Amino acid sequence: MASAAGVSISTASKALNDTGRMGAETRERVKRIAGEIGYRPNALARGLLSKRSFTIGLLTNDTYGRFTLPVMAGISDALVDHGVSVFLCAIEDDPALAQTHVDAMLDKQVDGIIATGKRLDKRLPVDLSNLHVPVVYAFTEGTQNSVTFRSDDEQGAKLAVEWLAMIGRRRIAHITGPEDFFSVRERAGAYHQVAGHREPVLYGVWSESWGHEAVEQLWSRPGEKPDGLFCGNDQIARGAVDALRERGVKVPQDVSVIGFDNWEIVAAQTRPPLTTVDMELKELGRQAGLTVLALAEGRPVEPGVRKLPCRLIVRQSCGGRAPGE
Amino acid sequence: MASAAGVSISTASKALNDTGRMGAETRERVKRIAGEIGYRPNALARGLLSKRSFTIGLLTNDTYGRFTLPVMAGISDALVDHGVSVFLCAIEDDPALAQTHVDAMLDKQVDGIIATGKRLDKRLPVDLSNLHVPVVYAFTEGTQNSVTFRSDDEQGAKLAVEWLAMIGRRRIAHITGPEDFFSVRERAGAYHQVAGHREPVLYGVWSESWGHEAVEQLWSRPGEKPDGLFCGNDQIARGAVDALRERGVKVPQDVSVIGFDNWEIVAAQTRPPLTTVDMELKELGRQAGLTVLALAEGRPVEPGVRKLPCRLIVRQSCGGRAPGE
DNA sequence: CTGAAAGCGCTTACAG
DNA sequence: CTGAAAGCGCTTACAG
Structure with a gap:
């Protein structure tokens, strides 16, 4: 490189790094030639x-x-x-x-x-x-x-539950993952803060089938059914939505469902597509x-x-x- | 490093790289000390x-x-x-x-x-x-x-269709992605080779909803329904399985469905879990x-x-x- | 304004 | 059997 431009190797270095002092033409010439021959400094040597x-x-x-x-x-x-x-x-x-x-x-x-x-x-x-x-x-x-x-899982969970409340849902249940996950406890805490303690939290695993099963549990209990479900992740939410559809319960007309994660492959392919919390x-x-x-x-x-x-x-x-x- | 072992830097290098010639004790000692002080050669210098x-x-x-x-x-x-x-x-x-x-x-x-x-x-x-x-x-x-x-998409597709044939399926349809994908054409070709040309290939997009829709199309046609579906990917297969269930068609009793990709999140969560082709x-x-x-x-x-x-x-x-x- | 020299941390002929 | 020297491709004081 230096030889191509007819300068010393140190001058070339300084030209390209805009350091040292030299004639403007020299600097320009070196840069031009470096560009022409596609010179790229060796990062290993530089790093040393x-x-x-x-x-x-x-x-x-x-x-x-x-x-x-x-x-x-x-x-x-x-x-x-x-x-x-x-x-x-x-x-x-x-x-x-x-x-x-x-x-x-x-x-x-x-x-x-x-x-x-x-x-x-x-x-x-x-x-x-x-x-x-x-x-x-x-x-x-x-x-x-x-x-x-x-x-901020607490804030995220609040976002979800407050949204359900804001659109008029009053009996909001929370179906989520294993209680030993810190984020599960944090989300559940936020849920309780916003929705109160009337409904229990349903702890389970991070799968569609758990979402399914939880809906079966909730809907086979006597008394009023939930009108809103806050799910601990999108997979659970999808399982819940599928279970509701199979029971003839309409989402979102009868029940609003919200997920967590915004995992596109799950959230966007659910019918209807999931409202969810993106981290x-x-x-x-x-x-x-x-x-x-x-x-x-x-x-x-x-x-x-x-x-x-x-x-x-x-x-x-x-x-x-x-x-x- | 070299100083810690009381040898020259070149001796140290040779000791650690098992090159050069030196006393076995010297080599061992250098290695031992290198281990003790946690010496690790600089890969940048080495690379240079x-x-x-x-x-x-x-x-x-x-x-x-x-x-x-x-x-x-x-x-x-x-x-x-x-x-x-x-x-x-x-x-x-x-x-x-x-x-x-x-x-x-x-x-x-x-x-x-x-x-x-x-x-x-x-x-x-x-x-x-x-x-x-x-x-x-x-x-x-x-x-x-x-x-x-x-x-080898051709071989993979054959594997799928031959499996359907082997378990006794005779009217096998192929629901797949966009025809401009090379792999779609290759899989469709293999499908035709094994299953013959009686059934058309249904080209569409790589989504669950297309799998859904394709099943609607197939089942609303007059005449005999397929007893096997070879799907171009797992998402399409999942959509198809869901659509069949909603129609009251049993998978796998009435229809066998097979996917492509073995994308766990889709294949394992489908009900029933998908038989599929892993690339x-x-x-x-x-x-x-x-x-x-x-x-x-x-x-x-x-x-x-x-x-x-x-x-x-x-x-x-x-x-x-x-x-x- | 420009170049020769030293040095980054190693390895590899080459002397001793 | 061991060490001093040269060199990998650069940058950075330091002379000229």
């Missing part, structure tokens, strides 16, 4: 000097990708303009595999690591607390003094990305848990109308 | 010499991850033992974004690139044909003289990974398209029994 690899690692145990992909999209989106590329490491729940991946990334001098998972209340099977690179947690439990990003995982990824970057550059970042607000996605399973409509 | 970064890039335009994640899992699985980490770049269908990612990876001296997508008959929006690093294509269209891995994407990823690695190491690899066999996953939507049962 600068101690920055412009590389970060994303560690996840969410094999299925339900949570990881949107988070990854946000990270990538935020960092691509800064020239940083991201290593994706799917580690299942295998501590040895996790360690292998972490070691490989550290060898490659990653500027930081983002740990992400599928539960707010579980740790990844690897200890990241004493690394010499910054670590940020997203949608998984962090450590003391770490920066952790998570969705804004892409935004969460974006912020996590910008935060590791800040830490990598030595900028100060306040440790602690950051809760990001959820957003209500209005489709047809509740009736009512979209805000502002 | 060796011209190998032990890094590859995965380029995909499958935002949703339906195809990319299993492929990625296979790649990672195959390469982690070789110490290679993988950059994931989701490029949507944006040529500028794609180029940015490719440039960033080339700067980082990736040893190779795997391009993957969501259709066998579409190119990624970026030209990878004249890179100075090896490129392998997986589940996307490659270029002249490239190595491309894809599923073995993880295996495809594994082979693609080993192939870029071979190319990166300069080992010879025959160019061309490699078709990988699909596998039948037997659940309950067809009746009959699993092979060997």
Whole structure:
């Protein structure tokens, strides 16, 4: 490259990086020739000097990708303009595999690591607390003094239940996942706050068939039936909607149903399509990305848990109308 | 590191790499001390010499991850033992974004690139044909003289239709996606080969509602109804199963239904769970990974398209029994 | 205004 | 059997 432009290698370097002092024509000429011959500096050599690899690692145990992909999209989106590329490491729940991946990334001098998972209340099977690179947690439990990003499940659940109340539903039941999930308890707490304690919460598993079964339980009880269902995720909501249809109960005319997750494949294919709560995982990824970057550059970042607000996605399973409509 | 062991830096290097000649005790001592202080060589410095970064890039335009994640899992699985980490770049269908990612990876001296997508008959929006690093294509269209891995859709479709025939189905209809998809035409061709040309193929879109609608069409025609449905993907199959249930047609007693993709979230949650064709994407990823690695190491690899066999996953939507049962 | 030199952390011939 | 030197491709003081 330098030889092509007829200058020394150091002059070429300075020209391209807009550093040092030299004649404007020289700088222009070097840049022009670099462009012509498609010169691109070797990031490895650059990294050796600068101690920055412009590389970060994303560690996840969410094999299925339900949570990881949107988070990854946000990270990538935020960092691509800064020239940083991201290593994706799917580690299942295998501590040895996790360690292998972490070691490989550290060898490659990653500027930081983002740990992400599928539960707010579980740790990844690897200890990241004493690394010499910054670590940020997203949608998984962090450590003391770490920066952790998570969705605000309480606020999201309130959004859902308040929406049901707002469109006139008075007997709102809550069908959700296993009680040992932190987010289940948080959503149930918010449900109780808004809807009161008249109706019990139905805890179960994260499947369509549980949504189905819960509706059977609710509708085979004596007394008044619910006119609104707040479901812990979209799969449960879909099972519930299907069960209601099979019983001849009309959604949304007779009962409004609302889900959680906004998992398109489920929410959009339900008949009718589900109104649901979106956890804004892409935004969460974006912020996590910008935060590791800040830490990598030595900028100060306040440790602690950051809760990001959820957003209500209005489709047809509740009736009512979209805000502002 | 070297100083800790009281040897020169070159001796340390040779000890750890099992190269050069030295006393066995010296070698052992260096290794032991390296282990104790947790020494790990800087891969950037190493890469600068060796011209190998032990890094590859995965380029995909499958935002949703339906195809990319299993492929990625296979790649990672195959390469982690070789110490290679993988950059994931989701490029949507944006040529500028794609180029940015490719440039960033080339700067980082990736040893190779795997391009993957969501259709066998579409190119990624970026030209990878004249890179100075090896490129392998997986589940996307490659270029002249490239190595491309894809599923054998014809064989997969035969597997499905032969299974329906084997369990006694005689009037098998085929409900599938848009005819302009190469894989749709290939699967339809295989269907005709096995089932004959008595029944038309119903082309549509890749959605549950199309599966629904197609069943309405078939069952509102005069004459005999099908006793077997081969669906172009699991979503269509699920829609069909739901429509049949709503009509009071029993699956699998009256009609056997078979899907394609083995997308767990759809196939396993259908009532009854879907028998379907798995494209073995993880295996495809594994082979693609080993192939870029071979190319990166300069080992010879025959160019061309490699078709990988699909596998039948037997659940309950067809009746009959699993092979060997 | 420009270039020679040192150095990032390693590996690999080459001397001793 | 071990170490000093050169060099991978850059950047950054430092001379000229």
